[in-house]
Amino acid sequence: MFTSSAISRTAGLLTIRSGLFEASFNVKAGGRMSQLAHEVYGHVLVPMSDDPFDKQDWPRAGAFPLFPYHGRLKRAELVTEDQLFQLRGNPYRNGDAMHGPAQRRPWTIANHSASVLSMSLEYEADEDWPYSFRAVQHFSISDQRLDVTLSLLNRSARPSPAGMGWHPYFAVGSGVELFCDAHESWSLPTPGSKDDPTLTLLQSASFGIDPQAKHLSKWSRASFAIPTGCVSLLRTSALEYLVLHRTEAYLCLEPVSHLSGALSLPSHLRTSAGIMELAPGEMMVGGVSICVGRQPSSNNINEFQ
Template identity: 35%
Template structure:
């Protein structure tokens, strides 16, 4: 069985948020996704690889913008979730089959609960199903203030039993062959061909400053890191601008992803390792996975601050 397809709504509302020179477009019905983030300045930099209104409203998978990862990130091997009482079979994601991927949050319409000139709050109510067999409520807050974009996620466990949980975001940043990325991390999760790490290794001190230069020709990229300090900087030398990222303490794993010659680079701040729930069940440490008791809440935040000359 495959995961639920996104709903098509040609009339889906798109919200424009403004604060100073910053602008954000959000389509809650398209998986709670940010479509665009840019500055109304002389250089007109696009801070996210943009999605058009038409692409958002047709309900098809589009690589761009930024979407929330809830109630987990990345893949669950063979869509089987290890539990003490026995494995649970989930729906495989059409794009990640035979694995489950990213949770139902990015494929379901979110509902707006509050909207202002520079802010938007939305929620997702999930009833247990084959995509995720635990009931939960998620909230996402999008705010422009103090010259930066602030994102916040809250995951409320509503199931009667403990629920495995994780959070994160999947942003796509523009990459036309000239983006530089710098961040610091202490552990590497080697990614094999099936994109399913089986463990981690400490990075030597000299490799803990990860400096990635993306210049053509560009090979496919997938890296999984942890014990990340939560900060990263993307720099576009040809445009003379940069973007700093600052993730909250929960998000100490980061996934770097770009297909061959893609016009984007993903830097995904997440709370746990790829297939982390199953790896933890096998006794691996440092997976970053969490378990929420009924009524508990998990919170995460991410700030993106443009830096222009």
């Protein structure tokens, strides 16, 4: 983890690069970022291997898009005001649907230059999601910063519940203290429970060094030290929720637009949990940045120019 001169290049992957910072992508494998590494600061994300994988049981590496929702959809049932849709469940998740279908579809390159990559997915309603949409991921890299912008457009002729996010696996496990300025932490109901999520106000920015899972909101920055400096995740627009999932081997910091499992909540609770209802032709947009180098003193993105 975080060794210098860490960039390794694999044939067939698209790359963007600025100075010593490089990102690689496997567009056909679900629009994934397969590697993010700096020649001084090392691997920022756990690098993906070239091995094939089951689309329903993805590798814990790289980063993948979360459209048009994230988290579990219990029993793969999507309930709207006037209809129940039985979606295809995930056999590895007890038949629940999880993290939306966008990461299991090939994406299309929209724009690619030395330091910029945009990719899109024109999704047609099917058994994984009953609404058509267009999803876009836009990546721009500079010497010590990667900017990520996500957008989701409802292409259906009817309103659609909607959410989005991004799921990176940072190359740091337990033993390194994590800081995040989130104001709120959520406790989610246990499977089968009819309880509502409960909210706790946070008193400390430190999340310690141990494996854990947290569901946070009202955040703007998360950061952790590496031997050569610091890695920070900055929220630049929308995406007010953050999933923190840490194991001995990796750290997931997932910027998302809604609370995990929000689509399984009663309809009157979904809006307060971040789920949007997009009218036909309506779009939602959000963004984050990953910065490497010195410890930032503020959330001002200009510090990393």
